[in-house]
Amino acid sequence: xxxxxxxxxxxxxxxxxxxxxxxxxxxxxxxxxxxxxxxxxxxxxxxxxxxxxxxxxxxxxxxxxxxxxxxxxxxxxxxxxxxxxxxxxxxxxxxxxxxxxxxxxxxxxxxxxxxxxxxxxxxxxxxxxxxxxxxxxxxxxxxxxxxxxxxxxxxxxxxxxxxxxxxxxxxxxxxxxxxxxxxxxxxxxxxxxxxxxxxxxxxxxxxxxxxxxxxxxxxxxxxxxxxxxxxxxxxxxxxxxxxxxxxx
Amino acid sequence: xxxxxxxxxxxxxxxxxxxxxxxxxxxxxxxxxxxxxxxxxxxxxxxxxxxxxxxxxxxxxxxxxxxxxxxxxxxxxxxxxxxxxxxxxxxxxxxxxxxxxxxxxxxxxxxxxxxxxxxxxxxxxxxxxxxxxxxxxxxxxxxxxxxxxxxxxxxxxxxxxxx
Numbered sequence: 001x002x003x004x005x006x007x008x009x010x011x012x013x014x015x016x017x018x019x020x021x022x023x024x025x026x027x028x029x030x031x032x033x034x035x036x037x038x039x040x041x042x043x044x045x046x047x048x049x050x051x052x053x054x055x056x057x058x059x060x061x062x063x064x065x066x067x068x069x070x071x072x073x074x075x076x077x078x079x080x081x082x083x084x085x086x087x088x089x090x091x092x093x094x095x096x097x098x099x100x101x102x103x104x105x106x107x108x109x110x111x112x113x114x115x116x117x118x119x120x121x122x123x124x125x126x127x128x129x130x131x132x133x134x135x136x137x138x139x140x141x142x143x144x145x146x147x148x149x150x151x152x153x154x155x156x157x158x159x160x161x162x163x164x165x166x167x168x169x170x171x172x173x174x175x176x177x178x179x180x181x182x183x184x185x186x187x188x189x190x191x192x193x194x195x196x197x198x199x200x201x202x203x204x205x206x207x208x209x210x211x212x213x214x215x216x217x218x219x220x221x222x223x224x225x226x227x228x229x230x231x232x233x234x235x236x237x238x239x240x241x242x243x244x245x246x247x248x
Numbered sequence: 249x250x251x252x253x254x255x256x257x258x259x260x261x262x263x264x265x266x267x268x269x270x271x272x273x274x275x276x277x278x279x280x281x282x283x284x285x286x287x288x289x290x291x292x293x294x295x296x297x298x299x300x301x302x303x304x305x306x307x308x309x310x311x312x313x314x315x316x317x318x319x320x321x322x323x324x325x326x327x328x329x330x331x332x333x334x335x336x337x338x339x340x341x342x343x344x345x346x347x348x349x350x351x352x353x354x355x356x357x358x359x360x361x362x363x364x365x366x367x368x369x370x371x372x373x374x375x376x377x378x379x380x381x382x383x384x385x386x387x388x389x390x391x392x393x394x395x396x397x398x399x400x401x402x403x404x405x406x407x408x409x410x411x
Contacts, residue, residue, distance in 0.1 A: 074353070212364055213353030224271035226286060230364075231293035231354035237302060241285040248278045 051119045051198040053100040053127045056091040061246055063220040067101045067202070067211045070115060070134045071108035071142050075215045077232045079135040085235045087128070090242060100131065102202040103214050110145045112199065116170055117151045119195035120163045129154040169193060221245050251383045252320055255333060258376055259317030265360035266310040284310065290357030294347050320383075327391055330384035337377045344373055 066083070068075035083098065090096040102119070104111035114134055121130035133154035134147065141147050152160045170193035209216060209228050218227030219242075226245065266287050269279040288306035292299060316336070319329045344356065348365060356363040363369060 221271075224273065226271050226282075229286075229289060229293070229355055231352060232295065233289045233292050234299045234302075236299045237285075237288050237292040240303065241282070241289055244278075244282050244285040248282060 050201050051122050053122050055128050056097040057094050058097055060094050060097040063097045065099045066217040067103040067206045068215040069104045069108055069111040071111040072214045074232050076135045076138045078215045082235045082238055102199045103206045103211055114147050115199050116195045117147050119198050120166045124159045124162050126155045255379055255383050256317045256321035259313045262359055263310045263314035293354045326387040330387045334380040334384050337380045341373045341377050
């Protein structure tokens, strides 16, 4: 008799607890959502008042923002395995606007220098070509720092002359860190490298995400932000996500 | 009992975090599909499974976690459910250790996006394994205690009949 009563009591307690958890979990998770979900950012809100390193149409339904370091091996893998087919397919067909953000890491000796070259190339309209050249040859220039060689190969001699001229005023930065020409006040020094301001803006934006590893990426669609996510994702899986988002 | 609720809660929260809309908005079939395809990217970033396997895991794991959470909470066949839970959490822990040792700087994805895989995450995961082991041990001890008096009673009846 007592056992039956106890069993009834346990059952009742169990039902109450299940009900409480079912009510509490959504509330708890909603709080988590508010804490972890980045603020809603519309595609148009992606800052572009500096040197834009982007591929595709700004009016594409999805914007993908990638924070990367040209010397980071995972960034190279993401580019070669996933971003290349993305560019060839979804960017070319106007479905995705791909935005690159510089996030050179201090541990990479030539990461900052590479970012400068890409920014310079972007000013002559050769950003996609130079980015591809640097990732394709990452293993080579990461050893000797001869970035110039691959930048030159990715554009016409006339364009390279312009880029090289712009880079003349850029002193080599100390291994990966923000160069001295860029002051801590947020403004570039009077005679500093003209590309450092853009790189620092990207880094500042990355710190708000926050980016703690490269590559880190996020997506914008209809005023909603998905991510951030880090690491290398294969193209079929990312394609599935993009198809799902666009179909909503 | 408390351990059981805690363990069930872990699985229910984990399932909820993976299924809920990953961007502000109402729940819908589309939002769940988007959440699962986003979780698939997280599973894929572990570089442990092929794309198709990662996709399969991502589309089944959250529902299995939901089921397991409710199963543990119900107390039905607790020994079995707690063993399943320990094996699952042990598997997660081993995967996280492997990924961390490989130096992959990715998101865990265990309780939704944006969670970095680091020492804190590993410590938390190990606590979950310990909790699951404790619940498993508790389930076996309780079951044994219940069976001992029953066996004694049966023996007593047998003795009476023999007399």
